[in-house]
Amino acid sequence: MASLLNGVCSVLLFIALFTCFQSGNLLSMEFQVGEDNGWAVPSSKDRHYYNEWAAKNRFKVNDTIRFKYKKDSVLAVSEDEYSQCHSAHPIFFSNNGDTVYTLDRPGSFYFISGVAEHCQRGLKMITKVLELEMLPPPQNGTITSPHKNGAPDLAAVSSSNFAMVIVLSLFGVLMV
Numbered sequence: 001m002a003s004l005l006n007g008v009c010s011v012l013l014f015i016a017l018f019t020c021f022q023s024g025n026l027l028s029m030e031f032q033v034g035e036d037n038g039w040a041v042p043s044s045k046d047r048h049y050y051n052e053w054a055a056k057n058r059f060k061v062n063d064t065i066r067f068k069y070k071k072d073s074v075l076a077v078s079e080d081e082y083s084q085c086h087s088a089h090p091i092f093f094s095n096n097g098d099t100v101y102t103l104d105r106p107g108s109f110y111f112i113s114g115v116a117e118h119c120q121r122g123l124k125m126i127t128k129v130l131e132l133e134m135l136p137p138p139q140n141g142t143i144t145s146p147h148k149n150g151a152p153d154l155a156a157v158s159s160s161n162f163a164m165v166i167v168l169s170l171f172g173v174l175m176v
């Protein structure tokens, strides 16, 4: 009975790990914007606080950022609207005090406070999400790749994940 249960657990572990590796979600992270300060107007001598915070972190596709705030709001806007600290039609709006935003593509995301003076006083942030963060930078001529332009070999990445899952699962079965 106990070994049947262990067998079932191994299979479940296998499925869970496989799903995680396949979707890449195992590696997604959540960042709290501004750490303990949350999303609040920075002090006047620290106007670039949020961009400095963003620049310190490395965001990948599907990482999430959490904004914690009181009596304020979070808008995702275009680059122009970011510069103007104003948006009539934001891409995203939330004012519930605890906003989780998924960085669902590579590139730049522009956030501002919906309170105009707050944005002008520094409550705004550009978040840059890198493309294919996990892969090593292309090297010139040191690695022979069958792909043109050093395109990343995604098939190889996912098959090595698959191999890792197999190894972990075998390990699980041996433990039974």
Ligand SMILES: *[C@@H]1O[C@H](CO)[C@@H](O)[C@H](O)[C@H]1NC(C)=O
Pocket: 023, 024, 025, 061, 062
């Ligand atoms: C991000 O998540 C979406 C939806 O869950 C998924 O389809 C996509 O493959 C993920 N992208 C990466 C790079 O993990």
Ligand SMILES: *[C@@H]1O[C@H](CO)[C@@H](O)[C@H](O)[C@H]1NC(C)=O
Pocket: 140, 141
């Ligand atoms: C990289 O390779 C290209 C083409 O082979 C060459 O023109 C270029 O100078 C190389 N760059 C470096 C930094 O070695």
